[in-house]
Every structure is written in structure tokens, then in C-alpha cells.
Amino acid sequence: MSRCLVWLKRDLRLMDHAPLQAASLLGPSAALWILEPQWLESPEFHPRQLAFAQACVTELRAALAPRGLPLLVRVGPAVQVLQELHAAHGFDQLLSHEETGPGWTYARDLAVAAWCRQRSVRWREWPQHGVVRRLKSRSGWAGRWAQRMDAPVGPAPLAFAPWAGADAGELPTAIHRSGAADAANAPVAEVPLPGERAGLRVLDDFLGGRGRGYRRSLSSPLTAETGCSRISAHLAFGALSLRVVHQRTEAAIAAAQDGGDRALASGLRGFAGRLRWHCHFMQKLESEPAIEFRHFARACDGLRPGDDAPGSPAWGVTQESRLRAWQDGLTGYPMVDACMRSLNATGWLNFRMRAMLVSFAAYHLWLHWRPTGLHLARQFTDFEAGIHWSQMQMQSGTTGINTLRIYSPSKQALDQDPQGDFIRRWVPELAQVPLAWLHRPWTMDATLQRESLCVIDTHYPAPIVDEQAAARLAKDAMFGLRKQRAARAEADRIQDRHGSRKSGLPQVGQRRGGSKPRPDTQLDLFGMADVPPSQDEPR
Numbered sequence: 217m218s219r220c221l222v223w224l225k226r227d228l229r230l231m232d233h234a235p236l237q238a239a240s241l242l243g244p245s246a247a248l249w250i251l252e253p254q255w256l257e258s259p260e261f262h263p264r265q266l267a268f269a270q271a272c273v274t275e276l277r278a279a280l281a282p283r284g285l286p287l288l289v290r291v292g293p294a295v296q297v298l299q300e301l302h303a304a305h306g307f308d309q310l311l312s313h314e315e316t317g318p319g320w321t322y323a324r325d326l327a328v329a330a331w332c333r334q335r336s337v338r339w340r341e342w343p344q345h346g347v348v349r350r351l352k353s354r355s356g357w358a359g360r361w362a363q364r365m366d367a368p369v370g371p372a373p374l375a376f377a378p379w380a381g382a383d384a385g386e387l388p389t390a391i392h393r394s395g396a397a398d399a400a401n402a403p404v405a406e407v408p409l410p411g412e413r414a415g416l417r418v419l420d421d422f423l424g425g426r427g428r429g430y431r432r433s434l435s436s437p438l439t440a441e442t443g444c445s446r447i448s449a450h451l452a453f454g455a456l457s458l459r460v461v462h463q464r465t466e467a468a469i470a471a472a473q474d475g476g477d478r479a480l481a482s483g484l485r486g487f488a489g490r491l492r493w494h495c496h497f498m499q500k501l502e503s504e505p506a507i508e509f510r511h512f513a514r515a516c517d518g519l520r521p522g523d524d525a526p527g528s529p530a531w532g533v534t535q536e537s538r539l540r541a542w543q544d545g546l547t548g549y550p551m552v553d554a555c556m557r558s559l560n561a562t563g564w565l566n567f568r569m570r571a572m573l574v575s576f577a578a579y580h581l582w583l584h585w586r587p588t589g590l591h592l593a594r595q596f597t598d599f600e601a602g603i604h605w606s607q608m609q610m611q612s613g614t615t616g617i618n619t620l621r622i623y624s625p626s627k628q629a630l631d632q633d634p635q636g637d638f639i640r641r642w643v644p645e646l647a648q649v650p651l652a653w654l655h656r657p658w659t660m661d662a663t664l665q666r667e668s669l670c671v672i673d674t675h676y677p678a679p680i681v682d683e684q685a686a687a688r689l690a691k692d693a694m695f696g697l698r699k700q701r702a703a704r705a706e707a708d709r710i711q712d713r714h715g716s717r718k719s720g721l722p723q724v725g726q727r728r729g730g731s732k733p734r735p736d737t738q739l740d741l742f743g744m745a746d747v748p749p750s751q752d753e754p755r
């Protein structure tokens with residue numbers, strides 16, 4: 217009989233959890249969640265992510281206790297924690313899900329694997345979703361994804377044989393990072409709330425009706441707040457299993473079709489496509505971990521160097537102050553600033569506005585995606601390295617294979633917030649500015665500025681760059697690069713390694729017959745298929 221330790225990482229749930237199921241069958245077991253100093257010190261970390269994780273751990277602990285499984289909590293480097301538990305309790309199997317995370321998790325897993333070999337502990341890992349480890353070729357990937365997602369959902373284990381005498385350990389109430397102290401158990405202000413039960417409630421609410429407006433509410437930050445599913449943080453911390461979400465979604469699509477609710481079926485089909493993107497993007501990091509730090513297209517190396525030479529797109533303002541203005545929501549472009557302030561306050565933003573923020577940083581401000589990506593990663597409660605770094609590079613034009621998309625912040629403001637409600641909510645300096653000037657407040661004359669209590673450069677900044685001139689220079693630089701022979705040759709390699717394939721498989725919501733299957737290449741529309749093609753091009 218084995219003694220097992222289930223190492224919980226980003227899989228903080230009871231349902232559809234292969235390592236927990238295995239432990240319930242194998243022998244005396246305990247579960248373990250480690251608060252690792254490397255996470256706290258990582259540049260992507262934010263205390264709100266920890267608060268979300270700890271709330272999930274608390275719920276899971278309470279769910280496992282009556283089933284007989286203690287959930288131990290420890291603070292320290294993974295190898296050290298495992299070593300201490302091994303010395304005290306002598307387990308011979310370590311059970312976990314595979315993880316596709318930032319570089320520090322990869323390095324830590326290598327160290328854990330080496331430790332397991334030394335101690336003759338068998339480490340068994342299960343795939344957590346559709347990401348394939350040691351993938352040889354992208355051909356057939358979509359079929360494998362579908363196979364995994366359609367496999368039976370694992371039931372919540374009923375009972376365990378526990379280890380005797382293991383100290384459960386407390387969740388820390390404060391954390392210390394490089395001298396700074398933060399509360400570790402701050403109440404989670406985010407909506408929706410953490411945990412598996414809350415995640416399932418949010419999902420069922422969406423599938424049961426809220427998803428009806430999904431396609432038309434995706435793009436505006438006003439409507440997306442309730443129109444999107446809002447399950448991203450639950451997926452990122454594994455409080456929901458992607459398989460469960462996929463299968464419930466397919467069932468809801470079928471029910472909506474059978475019931476003649478075409479609007480709901482259509483909304484949920486759009487949503488089901490995003491679930492494929494989740495793994496499609498994560499696969500890129502799994503297959504090429506270096507994309508967290510360096511360009512997909514090496515031809516882009518040096519494209520956005522340190523401070524700018526005269527004539528580069530964001531001339532005149534240092535890189536550091538451009539980055540700071542962007543992070544703080546003080547660029548002078550109301551929609552950019554409203555989105556950033558909203559994100560900084562809440563930990564969530566819809567896809568299109570995330571893309572707009574990155575496009576503005578990468579093209580208008582000519583900033584490298586790594587520091588801007590780190591700021592966003594810290595703000596996102598749902599930070600998921602594989603999606604995040606792929607998207608950062610795609611929206612910055614450095615993948616070498618995607619259409620360049622430069623969003624005009626003024627046009628996005630008019631399209632997505634025509635009445636200025638979102639801007640007024642998040643940029644109170646502009647509250648009194650009449651609608652006709654709200655999206656371009658710097659065009660008010662001096663009298664109107666005074667009357668509106670918004671004197672430019674006193675109450676609210678002047679635009680940090682000239683939108684049109686900066687976009688033109690950025691476009692010239694990007695297209696100049698793309699024309700180079702070496703860049704074109706490299707694009708073929710990247711497409712081969714990371715691009716999706718036509719599979720001819722039944723697609724989203726079309727298992728039950730009906731309309732024509734969509735080709736798998738839809739996966740590679742890289743997040744822009746949330747709107748019909750005519751509106752697809754940001755300007």
C-alpha cells in the first residue's frame with residue numbers, strides 16, 4: 217500500500233481532480249498547499265491573487281475534512297517543505313497536476329523532480345486540461361483537446377485514509393516580501409467570489425441565461441462586466457475544471473438549441489470557442505517556455521530598445537515616465553486611463569480593452585511588452601502565464617505571424633463608451649466635461665476647461681503622445697521589419713510550431729449536426745473573433 221501526498225497547485229477544487237481521486241484509492245494520504253516565497257517574490261505577484269488562492273484553499277479544506285483528507289498548509293520553498301514532510305511522514309508517492317506556469321515554477325518542478333529521484337518518491341502528474349506536454353507537432357492538437365474535454369468528469373472522492381498526526385498548519389494572515397508586509401487574508405473585493413462553489417454558481421448563471429448577450433456585450437467594458445462569463449480566475453486557480461466547464465457548456469448549447477433559444481445557443485457557442493483558446497494559447501508557453509522572456513520572432517529583438525532616439529514613435533518622454541503614466545492611468549487618453557484605473561482597482565478587464573491597453577503601450581508609447589506585461593500580470597487576478605505572454609506578444613506585434621492591430625484609443629472610446637459612463641466612473645477629473653469633449657478633453661478651449669473643472673495639465677494630463685503621429689511611426693517600423701527576408705522566413709517556423717491547423721473536426725456546439733463546421737483556423741483569430749469581421753479591425 218502506498219502513502220501519498222497530493223500536491224495542490226493551481227487545481228484548488230474537489231470535482232474532476234485526478235490526483236485526489238487516485239489518492240482516495242491508493243492508501244493513507246494527505247493533501248498539501250505550499251505558499252512559496254518564489255511566488256511572493258515573483259514580479260507577477262499581487263496580494264489579491266493570494267487572497268483568491270487562500271479563499272479557495274479554505275473552502276477546499278472544509279470540503280476535504282469530512283472526507284477524511286487533511287489539507288496541510290506550509291510556507292517555504294517546495295523542496296524544503298517536501299523534505300520536512302517526507303522526514304516526518306515518509307510518503308512514497310507525490311501526486312499532482314501538470315503545471316504550465318512562469319519560469320520559476322518550471323525551475324522549481326525540475327528541482328522537485330530531482331528531489332523525488334533522490335528519495336525514490338514516485339511523482340505522478342496528470343494533465344489538467346488540453347495542454348499537451350512534450351508535444352511533437354501541432355497537427356492533430358484540436359482532436360486531442362476534444363478527446364480530453366469529452367472524457368468523463370471525475371467524481372468528487374467520497375473518502376480517504378488519512379495520515380495520522382500531521383499538523384494541518386495555518387494559512388498565513390500576513391506575508392513579507394522584500395521588506396514589505398501585506399495582509400494575506402484581505403477580504404476579496406472581486407466579483408465573482410473565489411472557490412469552486414462560487415465558480416459553479418457563476419458558470420451556471422451564465423449558461424442558464426446571462427450568456428444570451430455574450431457576443432454583443434464582449435467588447436465594451438460597460439457590458440462585458442456582466443455579459444462575459446467571469447470565470448477566468450476560477451480557471452486560473454483551478455477552482456473550476458475546464459472539462460466541467462466545457463461539458464456543461466455543450467449541454468447548455470444542446471438544451472438551448474432543443475428549446476429554440478437561438479440567442480442563448482449562439483452566445484454559448486461563442487463562449488465555447490474561448491475555452492479552446494484557453495489551451496491553444498497556453499500550449500505556446502508549454503512548447504516554448506522562452507516566450508515569457510523573449511520574442512516569438514527573434515527578428516523583433518532590439519525593435520523597442522531602451523530610451524528612444526529622436527524620431528522614434530514616442531519621442532520626448534522617457535521610457536520610464538511613459539511606463540509610469542500608462543500604469544497609473546495618466547496618459548491623457550480618457551479611455552486608456554479609465555481602463556487602467558478600473559483594472560488596477562478591480563483585477564479584471566474585458567479582452568478588447570486589455571488588447572487596447574497593450575496596443576497603446578506597444579505602438580503609441582513604443583514600450584517593450586515585458587515591463588508592461590508584468591504590470592498587467594500583477595493586476596490580473598486571473599493571471600495565467602501561457603495566455604498572458606502569448607497575448608502580450610500578439611498585441612505588441614512580435615509573434616511574426618499575426619495581423620498587426622493598432623487600436624485608436626479615441627475611436628475605441630467612442631465605440632465602446634459612447635455616453636462616457638465608463639470614463640466618468642473611473643476618471644473623476646473628467647466628470648464635469650461635456651460629452652462632446654469627453655473623449656478628447658484637450659480640445660476644449662481654456663474657458664470650457666475652467667468651467668468643466670478640468671484644466672488640462674493641471675487637473676488632467678495633456679495627451680502623452682500625438683495619437684496619429686505615433687501610430688504612423690509605429691506602423692512604419694513594424695512593416696519595415698516584416699518586409700525583411702529573414703523575418704518572413706522565421707514566420708514559417710513560428711506558424712509551424714505554434715499556429716493552429718484545419719482539422720475538419722466538428723467544432724463548437726456542432727456535435728449535434730446543424731450548420732456547417734467551422735475550420736479550426738478560427739482558433740487562431742487570436743482573440744479578435746469576438747466581433748463580426750466588419751468590426752474586427754481596430755482603428
Ligand SMILES: Cc1cc2nc3c(=O)[nH]c(=O)nc-3n(C[C@H](O)[C@H](O)[C@H](O)COP(=O)(O)OP(=O)(O)OC[C@H]3O[C@@H](n4cnc5c(N)ncnc54)[C@H](O)[C@@H]3O)c2cc1C
Pocket residue numbers: 444445446447448449451452487490491493494495497565566567568570571574596598599600601603604607608611742743
Ligand atoms: C494582453 C492580454 C492579456 C491577457 N491575459 C490573460 C490572463 O493572464 N489570464 C486569462 O485568463 N486571460 C487573459 N487574457 C484573455 C482574456 O482577456 C480573458 O480570458 C477574459 O477577459 C477573462 O474574462 P472571462 O472569464 O469573463 O472571459 P470569457 O469571455 O467569458 O471567456 C471564458 C474563458 O475563455 C478563455 N478566454 C477568453 N478569451 C480568451 C483569449 N483571448 N485567449 C485565451 N483564452 C481566452 C478564458 O479562460 C476565459 O475565462 C488576456 C488578454 C489580453 C489581450
